[in-house]
Amino acid sequence: MNKLSRALFFALLLLPSGCATLQPGFETPSVSLTSFRLLPSENMAPRFEIGLHVINPNLAPLPLKGISYKVILEGYQLLSGVTNDLPVIPGYGEGDIILQASADLFSGLRLLSELMTEPRETFGYELEAKLDIGRMLPSIRVKEAGEILLQRSRAR
Numbered sequence: 001m002n003k004l005s006r007a008l009f010f011a012l013l014l015l016p017s018g019c020a021t022l023q024p025g026f027e028t029p030s031v032s033l034t035s036f037r038l039l040p041s042e043n044m045a046p047r048f049e050i051g052l053h054v055i056n057p058n059l060a061p062l063p064l065k066g067i068s069y070k071v072i073l074e075g076y077q078l079l080s081g082v083t084n085d086l087p088v089i090p091g092y093g094e095g096d097i098i099l100q101a102s103a104d105l106f107s108g109l110r111l112l113s114e115l116m117t118e119p120r121e122t123f124g125y126e127l128e129a130k131l132d133i134g135r136m137l138p139s140i141r142v143k144e145a146g147e148i149l150l151q152r153s154r155a156r
Helices: 003-020 105-117
Strands: 030-039 047-056 066-073 076-083 093-102 122-132 140-149
Touching (some): 047 066, 047 122
Antiparallel strands (some): 030 047, 066 076, 066 122
């Protein structure tokens, strides 16, 4: 191995550790689901608004480059999408992201069919999102799950 090859070999070995030190002390921002509501729609596929809240525990601003997301209800992936129209979250600051998505009509019909045969008062949901923050840092992955309670009016 000549000197140039050896130097390139060692540079490649040190590259991953060098990238890790570009942002020493970087703390992963937290992301939480704040709202999920049905929007008026002009076609058969319902539209939803999804609200996310981001907290940046770092000194440096968080310039979000993009987000991909999906929402699963009772095991059916109903919503998915991407956007790159995102705010910069200031250092030691917070910000809200509002996403709009149309439902997958076929998954929605399968869920509706299941609910007609097995009615229930709660729906299990999962939200999965990947926020790209660029700067050679890993994406922030969020997975939140819970239940949505449907309140029925009771006759007295």
